[in-house]
Amino acid sequence: MKLRSPAAARNVGPIGDVLAEWLPAGGLVLEVASGSGEHALAFARRFPDLDWQPSDPDAAALASTAQWRAEEGPRNLLPPVRLDVAEREWPVVTAKAVLSINIVHISPWEASLGLLAGAAQLLAAGGPLILYGPWIVDGEETAPSNLLFDADLKRRSPSWGLRRVAVFAEEAAKRGLTLEAERAMPANNRMLLFRSATG
Numbered sequence: 001m002k003l004r005s006p007a008a009a010r011n012v013g014p015i016g017d018v019l020a021e022w023l024p025a026g027g028l029v030l031e032v033a034s035g036s037g038e039h040a041l042a043f044a045r046r047f048p049d050l051d052w053q054p055s056d057p058d059a060a061a062l063a064s065t066a067q068w069r070a071e072e073g074p075r076n077l078l079p080p081v082r083l084d085v086a087e088r089e090w091p092v093v094t095a096k097a098v099l100s101i102n103i104v105h106i107s108p109w110e111a112s113l114g115l116l117a118g119a120a121q122l123l124a125a126g127g128p129l130i131l132y133g134p135w136i137v138d139g140e141e142t143a144p145s146n147l148l149f150d151a152d153l154k155r156r157s158p159s160w161g162l163r164r165v166a167v168f169a170e171e172a173a174k175r176g177l178t179l180e181a182e183r184a185m186p187a188n189n190r191m192l193l194f195r196s197a198t199g
Helices: 006-022 038-046 059-072 109-122 144-156 165-174
Strands: 027-032 050-056 097-101 128-133 177-185 189-196
Touching (some): 038 059, 050 059, 109 177, 109 189, 165 177, 165 189
16 A cells, blocks of 8 residues: 655755755765655656655555555666664665755654664765764754753653764764765754765
8 A cells, every 4th residue: 555644745855955066966865764666766767867766664664665656666776675673684685866855853863873874885985874863963942942852752652862963973984984064954944965985
């Protein structure tokens, strides 16, 4: 069954505009935790010179992405693969770019570390890891809506919650990923661009 995400419908345009600046011209993009598959479908259409690899650990999400692909997907939208960032072995061994939308705050910290480790393994030198979601930025006032969201996440699971950009960047640097750029996004979200220093 195809899943639909109202948030995906709202943010796909603004995210895509930034991706147009940050993604490579060609090659394979691994989208980690594709959810409903709507982003994968939209971005595969928008970037026809890129091979778009959706992934997710959840069977329902994989089925949704597969159905979107079967009914509407362009040729460059690849079949979704099961990927759990916490596992050491990933089903994709190389990628020109890695994209993660709205998973860092809705998963344990160990998942963030797994995402960083996996991306570092896949990316060649200069390859981008791109993240989107709500963040806490040192020196900037956190929007009240994000503070409420953070509290709600922690009520749902103590291991969830908004992450600090500085802490995330420090862990990324340990794995050879350097924070190169940040972009403020609608609805108090933010996009982060890391690049692999070593490959």
